[in-house]
Amino acid sequence: MIPLAVDRQSPISPWITTAIVVINLLSFVAVGTSLREGGSVADSAFSWGVFVPSAPAVMERPWTLVTYAFLHDPSGLAHVGFNMLFLFIFGRAVEGRLGHVRFALLYIGGCIVAALGQWLLSRAPMIGASGAVAAVTGAFAALCPRARVRLLVFFSVIEISGLAAVILFAVIDLVGQMGSFLGAGARVAYIAHLAGYAFGIGTMLLLLGTGLIARSEFDLFFLLRQWRRRRAMADAFRNNSPWMREAGAALGSGNATTATARADSPRTESAMRPWSDSDVRRASHDASSAFERGDFSRAAAGWERIAARAPDHAEADGALVMAALTMARHLGDRARAQQMIDALLTRSRPCSAALRQQAEALRMELALPNLGGSA
Numbered sequence: 001m002i003p004l005a006v007d008r009q010s011p012i013s014p015w016i017t018t019a020i021v022v023i024n025l026l027s028f029v030a031v032g033t034s035l036r037e038g039g040s041v042a043d044s045a046f047s048w049g050v051f052v053p054s055a056p057a058v059m060e061r062p063w064t065l066v067t068y069a070f071l072h073d074p075s076g077l078a079h080v081g082f083n084m085l086f087l088f089i090f091g092r093a094v095e096g097r098l099g100h101v102r103f104a105l106l107y108i109g110g111c112i113v114a115a116l117g118q119w120l121l122s123r124a125p126m127i128g129a130s131g132a133v134a135a136v137t138g139a140f141a142a143l144c145p146r147a148r149v150r151l152l153v154f155f156s157v158i159e160i161s162g163l164a165a166v167i168l169f170a171v172i173d174l175v176g177q178m179g180s181f182l183g184a185g186a187r188v189a190y191i192a193h194l195a196g197y198a199f200g201i202g203t204m205l206l207l208l209g210t211g212l213i214a215r216s217e218f219d220l221f222f223l224l225r226q227w228r229r230r231r232a233m234a235d236a237f238r239n240n241s242p243w244m245r246e247a248g249a250a251l252g253s254g255n256a257t258t259a260t261a262r263a264d265s266p267r268t269e270s271a272m273r274p275w276s277d278s279d280v281r282r283a284s285h286d287a288s289s290a291f292e293r294g295d296f297s298r299a300a301a302g303w304e305r306i307a308a309r310a311p312d313h314a315e316a317d318g319a320l321v322m323a324a325l326t327m328a329r330h331l332g333d334r335a336r337a338q339q340m341i342d343a344l345l346t347r348s349r350p351c352s353a354a355l356r357q358q359a360e361a362l363r364m365e366l367a368l369p370n371l372g373g374s375a
Contacts, residue, residue, distance in 0.1 A: 012094025053119035110135025117195025131192035138200025141166035214357040254264035275310040296330040
């Protein structure tokens with residue numbers, strides 16, 4: 001499977017990602033050229049930069065915990081080519097969420113953790129950026145699990161979620177590692193890849209959970225929150241909640257169309273009453289389900305209705321941000337999204353710091369000349 005694109009743009013210039021790609025390619029060219037001309041530069045590069053998994057070697061040359069990731073097999077383009085392609089596809093989106101400094105630290109941390117992971121199972125010298133790239137890919141899964149990733153699989157192009165894509169990559173590496181235990185594929189540092197995935201995902205969950213990076217409607221915590229909401233909705237179905245009894249009575253009378261119209265119409269008595277918590281949960285579930293089906297108009301309308309009908313509810317501000325994001329990124333109505341964000345940021349009642357960060361980030365995104373498309 002070869003990644004081709006993701007549907008996330010970076011709001012900043014991802015120059016750290018670009019610099020890492022360029023350094024790796026220049027290193028590859030320099031080493032390959034040196035080998036063809038006698039090998040002195042290549043010998044120096046490998047003797048100075050290769051990671052050797054042993055305590056004496058690491059104590060003597062601790063920088064090799066990072067430098068090995070900037071050296072690749074000079075015998076062909078596949079090693080460096082696939083690593084840099086993965087980094088370029090996923091790294092830009094991650095750098096856009098983390099910023100330059102934190103992304104650089106993530107990459108360096110991925111180099112170190114991947115090397116240590118390989119050290120657990122092998123004493124063979126190690127080169128290649130795949131462990132650090134796996135850390136970036138894992139970070140992408142945590143930050144953008146619902147992003148769409150286009151993959152080339154054999155001769156077909158498919159599109160799956162970011163989380164599903166990274167799970168597939170990890171499963172392939174896990175199978176490869178199991179094969180290496182049996183003597184197959186020993187030249188590939190599969191355990192370094194797996195350590196990188198774990199480091200990337202774990203670090204992002206830690207940063208999201210502690211608020212060191214802003215939460216968004218696409219991260220893993222949001223998916224967990226959605227799952228809890230759906231579970232609550234399932235409980236409501238099983239427990240025959242008041243709104244379900246009302247809907248059931250309407251359906252039992254054979255007037256399902258009228259019931260739907262009454263639920264959606266702002267002029268009816270039901271629509272005019274203040275929304276209860278169960279009303280908000282139902283509307284949130286419906287909007288989330290519509291979003292996952294790709295019915296973005298219905299999703300945006302549902303979230304906007306929550307903000308309008310239950311403005312004091314704990315979910316109201318988040319629903320308004322979701323509506324604005326959907327309007328901007330999926331429906332192309334940037335003017336309406338801007339109105340929603342302005343309404344949220346300029347009103348007298350403040351929203352939470354996390355939501356304010358998201359709203360400010362969206363406001364900056366709306367200022368970009370283009371919105372959406374492949375990243």
